[in-house]
Each structure stands twice: as structure tokens, then as C-alpha cells.
Amino acid sequence: MDNLQALQERLGYTFQNKELLIEALTHKSYKQPYNNERLEFLGDAVLDLIVGEYLYKKFRGYDEGKLSKMRASLVNEGGFTSLANHLNLGEHIFLSNAEENNSGRTKSSLLSNAFEAVMGAMYLETGLGKVQEITVSLLEHVHPDISLDSLFKDYKTSLQELTQAHYGTTPEYQLIAAHGPDHKKEFEVAVIIDGKRYASAQGKSKKQAQQEAAQIALEMLSKELK
Amino acid sequence: MDNLQALQERLGYTFQNKELLIEALTHKSYKQPYNNERLEFLGDAVLDLIVGEYLYKKFRGYDEGKLSKMRASLVNEGGFTSLANHLNLGEHIFLSNAEENNSGRTKSSLLSNAFEAVMGAMYLETGLGKVQEITVSLLEHVHPDISLDSLFKDYKTSLQELTQAHYGTTPEYQLIAAHGPDHKKEFEVAVIIDGKRYASAQGKSKKQAQQEAAQIALEMLSKELK
Incomplete structure (x- = not known):
């Protein structure tokens, strides 16, 4: 007991x-x-x-x-x-x-x-x-x-926790493209887990795009693992 | 007021x-x-x-x-x-x-x-x-x-309410196939809404297959309409 x-x-x-x-x-x-x-x-x-x-x-x-x-x-x-x-x-x-x-x-x-x-x-x-x-x-x-900002940060942390637990790997983020003029750039970032591209997202900074992509991947993975 | x-x-x-x-x-x-x-x-x-x-x-x-x-x-x-x-x-x-x-x-x-x-x-x-x-x-x-039975019945009713409200049509159910020997038949039924095939499902009776298909279509439609 x-x-x-x-x-x-x-x-x-x-x-x-x-x-x-x-x-x-x-x-x-x-x-x-x-x-x-x-x-x-x-x-x-x-x-x-x-x-x-x-x-x-x-x-x-x-x-x-x-x-x-x-x-x-x-x-x-x-x-x-x-x-x-x-x-x-x-x-x-x-x-x-x-x-x-x-x-x-x-x-x-x-x-x-x-x-x-x-x-x-x-x-x-x-x-x-x-x-x-x-x-x-x-x-x-x-x-x-x-806060919305701190939770955004948490998407990356949560995704990392999940992929480490399930696949023993850490997600990688790849810059796919940057659009628009310098003062109004949009970045597109993909998240790669275990060699597979899971999701991509755009954001006003690379960091924001990573966070958005991590959130999408998190939702996809959570569903897959259910 | x-x-x-x-x-x-x-x-x-x-x-x-x-x-x-x-x-x-x-x-x-x-x-x-x-x-x-x-x-x-x-x-x-x-x-x-x-x-x-x-x-x-x-x-x-x-x-x-x-x-x-x-x-x-x-x-x-x-x-x-x-x-x-x-x-x-x-x-x-x-x-x-x-x-x-x-x-x-x-x-x-x-x-x-x-x-x-x-x-x-x-x-x-x-x-x-x-x-x-x-x-x-x-x-x-x-x-x-x-009960599970009465709620199964409700899937068809709920789906009909939803399609009537949104499309002004009633769902149709089509028998696609019947598999297996007579004493252990499985029926496959598709649900058609507004001319589009939404979902299909198998069941031990046509009724059960219809109910299962209605449930899937209900979930798909609810998401689409969100």
C-alpha cells in the first residue's frame, strides 16, 4: 500500500x-x-x-x-x-x-x-x-x-514535454519564408517532430510564428495520441 | 424592452x-x-x-x-x-x-x-x-x-434538426454495402446531406449503421458550422 x-x-x-x-x-x-x-x-x-x-x-x-x-x-x-x-x-x-x-x-x-x-x-x-x-x-x-504572452511561450514548452515523453525527441523549428517589406515582415515557420513536418504558421516575428506553429502541432499531437 | x-x-x-x-x-x-x-x-x-x-x-x-x-x-x-x-x-x-x-x-x-x-x-x-x-x-x-438507445435515435433527430435549420434539407441515408454471412451481416450506410456524402458507418443493422453515420455527420457539421 x-x-x-x-x-x-x-x-x-x-x-x-x-x-x-x-x-x-x-x-x-x-x-x-x-x-x-x-x-x-x-x-x-x-x-x-x-x-x-x-x-x-x-x-x-x-x-x-x-x-x-x-x-x-x-x-x-x-x-x-x-x-x-x-x-x-x-x-x-x-x-x-x-x-x-x-x-x-x-x-x-x-x-x-x-x-x-x-x-x-x-x-x-x-x-x-x-x-x-x-x-x-x-x-x-x-x-x-x-497572460496571453506567457501562455504562448508555454506552447513551445508543452510541445517539447509531449514530444519528449512520447518520441524522446525535441521539436525543431525551421524558417520557411519571410514575406513583406522590412518594417512589416511576416515570418513563416514550420515545426518538425521526429523528421515529420507537423504544422507551419506565420507571425510578425520568428518567435511568434514558432509559438503559433507549436500550438497547432500541440493540438494535432494531442488528438493523435488520444 | x-x-x-x-x-x-x-x-x-x-x-x-x-x-x-x-x-x-x-x-x-x-x-x-x-x-x-x-x-x-x-x-x-x-x-x-x-x-x-x-x-x-x-x-x-x-x-x-x-x-x-x-x-x-x-x-x-x-x-x-x-x-x-x-x-x-x-x-x-x-x-x-x-x-x-x-x-x-x-x-x-x-x-x-x-x-x-x-x-x-x-x-x-x-x-x-x-x-x-x-x-x-x-x-x-x-x-x-x-439511454444509449434513445440517444442513438436522437443522433438522427439532431442531425435532421441541424440540416433543416442550416440547409433547409433532410438527410438521406443510402445503403452502400452488406458484408458477411446472413447470421452475422454488417451493413454500411452513408448519409447524404444536400447532395454531398458526409459520412458512412457500419452496423449490425441498417438502423444502427444509420445512427452511427448520423453521429459522425453531426460532429462534422457542428465543426463546420462553428
Whole structure:
């Protein structure tokens, strides 16, 4: 039996129903009559609402397009893996030996799913308020400066985390073209992952174009890996 | 000024902050400094959680794949339009004359968005509990028999509602092929909308294949129309 006390201290919440927490930490490879997939389904929606409301209230001047974009950059496998790592969640996941030997404990999909499931379990036990408090505090700790700019930077970081976890490689960015006069240049950049060109995007600077391309690749990869 | 009293009675909730309700009912064509798009962003996440939790608790034996499928069939433009129509929401939307003359008041995208926005506004004012109570009661009224079977039936209905609203046509289903021996036949059916083949799917009966194809077409169309 794992020491769940340490996890609950890092989480700032002690479960009344330990079985619920154990279910949230049980990967399907562990071959129990239960696993964390149903709780992950619930937790995913809980986190979507919490992050959505947080952004809605924090960025009152932003339209729903910007809000959606910001949320997409926080609510994804890479983003949740960062939060899971902050809690050392990987140590506490119950998984099969095969999955363990397959580096399961550090896989971003497992970590992200377990994080969602733990939040779903907490929501069931204690309601939205407590989960909201804990998630927002984690979010602000991991992303001390949430802004459209800082989240753009995070696209590249999230993409790198994802490709390292799944392919053991780092994305490369290639300048494809630069258009327009000097004072109004547009750069086009492609992102290459494991030798394959995933996405390209334009921007007013190379950096901006890279960030845009990373975001598109992140969405594509997240879908592929689902 | 519209009579919002009747709407609030049908809704079973009286807003303290009338301006919040008015914002939720204001389509962007109405050219005010505010419109309902930000509230729709919030309401969308609120409804996703409410419907997700409802299904999670009601169908304890279902895995997350089935739950996601069921939720997708309820949480979409067609589904929300049914709920909006049940509240006569269309009567109360503030929109431009041009949009009005363009049948805006009965457009499923406008109705569905306004429904999400009203639920988002209610959530901001009163929290999750009240919105949950109202949404679940609406849901059970409009779908008296929520089950995987009845929701499958709903895919065809939702698709038809959507295509009628957007193209003024009804989807057609074409049998493409039947495979396998008599006792284990698989049918392949395509769905044709406005002369274009949208999706095809296989099933153990023609009906099941139609339903599967309708679901795929529904997802494709919802994305196209976004």
C-alpha cells in the first residue's frame, strides 16, 4: 500500500473516502474491477469549467476567442502533466509491472489522466469550491504569470514535454519564408517532430510564428495520441 | 424592452442582476458594447460538467467511452436548441433587424449559444447547484428516456434538426454495402446531406449503421458550422 498521506498533504485535501482516491490513482493496466477512466471523464469537465471561469474573471476585456485559446493552452496533456508533476503524482499511480517497466510512471498521458481523475474524485466528495481553490492555487504556482504572452511561450514548452515523453525527441523549428517589406515582415515557420513536418504558421516575428506553429502541432499531437 | 418575466418563469429562476440576463440574450449583431459570447464560453463548460456528472451518476456501469458518446449526443447545437425551444428562448433574444430578417430567431446556432449564455449567467449569479437542478429537469423533460438507445435515435433527430435549420434539407441515408454471412451481416450506410456524402458507418443493422453515420455527420457539421 502506497503512502497516500504525503500526496494528500501536497494536495491540501484529505479524502474521507480513501477508496475514491485509490480509484482515481488506478491505471487500467493494474487489472482491478475499477480504474480511473470514469473519474477522468468527470475531472476533465470539472477542470475545463474551473480554468474557463478563472480566465473569464481574470481577463474581462478578452473575447471568447482569446479565452478559448488561453484555456486550450492550459487544459491539455502537457499542462496537466506539469500540475501532476508538481504534486509528484507519478509516485502514487497504481499500474501494472509491464506499464511500470515501460516508463508508465512518467508518461504524460498517465500523469495527466490521473490528475484529472483525482480532481474528479475530489469534486464528487466535496463539490466545486474546494477543487476550484486547489486548482487555481496549483495553476498560479506553475504558471506564475498567466497572460496571453506567457501562455504562448508555454506552447513551445508543452510541445517539447509531449514530444519528449512520447518520441524522446525535441521539436525543431525551421524558417520557411519571410514575406513583406522590412518594417512589416511576416515570418513563416514550420515545426518538425521526429523528421515529420507537423504544422507551419506565420507571425510578425520568428518567435511568434514558432509559438503559433507549436500550438497547432500541440493540438494535432494531442488528438493523435488520444 | 422585452418581457423577461415570462422567460424567468419558464426557467424557474429570477435573476437579481437583470443586466446579466440581458447580456446573455444579446446576440453580437445587436451592436451593444456587450454581447453573449463570453457568457456562452462559460456556459458551455458549465453544461459540459452538469451533463457529464448526470451521466456519470446515472450510468454507473458505463465506461468513459460510452459516457463521452452519450454526452456528445446531448451537448451539441441540436441538443441545446431543443432545450432553448422548450424555454421559447428565441422570442427573447436581442438581435439586429438584419439578423431578424435572416430568420435569426430560429437559427439553431443562435438559440444554442443563447441557451449556453443564459446558463453561464445563472452560474455566475447563483453557483452550480441551481443551474444543475434546472438543466437536469429540462434535460429529463426533453429526453424523458435517456439511454444509449434513445440517444442513438436522437443522433438522427439532431442531425435532421441541424440540416433543416442550416440547409433547409433532410438527410438521406443510402445503403452502400452488406458484408458477411446472413447470421452475422454488417451493413454500411452513408448519409447524404444536400447532395454531398458526409459520412458512412457500419452496423449490425441498417438502423444502427444509420445512427452511427448520423453521429459522425453531426460532429462534422457542428465543426463546420462553428
